[in-house]
Structures are given as structure tokens and as C-alpha cells.
Amino acid sequence: MTALIFDALLSATLLKEKLPDFFSRNTDQFTIFLTLGFGLVVVAALVFGVKRSTRTQWLKQKAVFSTDEVFDRLCEANHLSRDEIFIVKRMIFDLRLDNPILVFINPDYVQRYLPDLTQSETKTVKSIQEKLFGDIETAQML
Numbered sequence: 001m002t003a004l005i006f007d008a009l010l011s012a013t014l015l016k017e018k019l020p021d022f023f024s025r026n027t028d029q030f031t032i033f034l035t036l037g038f039g040l041v042v043v044a045a046l047v048f049g050v051k052r053s054t055r056t057q058w059l060k061q062k063a064v065f066s067t068d069e070v071f072d073r074l075c076e077a078n079h080l081s082r083d084e085i086f087i088v089k090r091m092i093f094d095l096r097l098d099n100p101i102l103v104f105i106n107p108d109y110v111q112r113y114l115p116d117l118t119q120s121e122t123k124t125v126k127s128i129q130e131k132l133f134g135d136i137e138t139a140q141m142l
Contacts, residue, residue, distance in 0.1 A: 071100045078104070078131045087124055107133045 065073075075085050091113045092100045103109050110129045117125060 067100055074101065074104045080128065080131065084124060084128050084131075087121065088128060091125070104132055 075088070080088065088103055089100075091109070092103060094116070095109055095113060097103065097109065107129065110125060110132070114122060114125055
């Protein structure tokens with residue numbers, strides 16, 4: 001950093017020799033003016049670099065979602081009630097799924113879970129299945 005300041009002062013001295021007499025009469029003011037100008041450029045470059053780096057890190061962090069966040073957003077997007085979300089979480093646990101998002105992608109997981117349920121739970125799971133995948137029986141006929 002000291003070398004940069006020394007170079008700036010040396011440059012100021014060299015410029016002073018080539019500029020008109022107006023600046024040569026105010027040598028101290030000219031050197032101070034040039035040093036402040038150089039310092040301002042350095043500070044602006046540092047601020048710009050830090051701001052850009054911070055923004056890039058923020059964008060990278062926001063681009064990555066945890067499976068819990070995706071699960072919550074999928075529940076919200078499919079308008080699942082609190083009871084339905086509870087059953088979906090229990091389904092994920094009972095089926096020992098590593099990725100909770102699989103329930104939203106593959107209807108086979110819901111089908112595998114149906115035989116182990118009570119009648120009221122079966123209604124709820126059928127409602128979940130309808131919200132997630134639509135009418136599967138009609139889709140299978142096509």
C-alpha cells in the first residue's frame with residue numbers, strides 16, 4: 001500500500017513538471033489534490049468490489065434451497081392443509097424416504113401407503129393424491 005502511495009506521489013511530481021505554471025505555483029496543493037483524487041479512486045474501487053462480492057455471495061445462497069424449504073413450498077403450492085401436511089410427513093417417515101420431495105413427484109409412494117391406513121386417513125390421503133396428481137385413474141386409462 002505504501003508503494004502505491006509513493007507511486008502516486010511520484011506520478012504527481014512527474015505530471016507537475018509537464019503541466020502549466022498554474023500548478024507549479026501551488027505545488028503542495030496540487031500534490032494533495034492528486035493524492036486525494038487517487039485515494040478516492042482506490043476507495044471507490046474497493047467499495048465496488050466488496051459490494052459486488054457480497055451480492056454474488058447473496059445470490060448464490062438464495063439459489064440453493066434445502067429440501068425442507070422445497071417441501072414447504074410444494075405443500076403451499078398444492079394448497080395442502082395442516083392435517084394433510086402432517087399425514088404427508090408421516091407418510092415420508094413410514095416409507096423411510098430419504099428425500100421428502102419424492103412424494104410430490106411419484107404417485108406410487110402414495111399408492112403404497114394407502115393399505116396401512118384407517119378409513120378417515122384413507123380419505124385424507126386420497127384428497128392429497130387428488131391435489132398432487134389429479135385423477136390418477138382417468139390418467140391411467142389414457
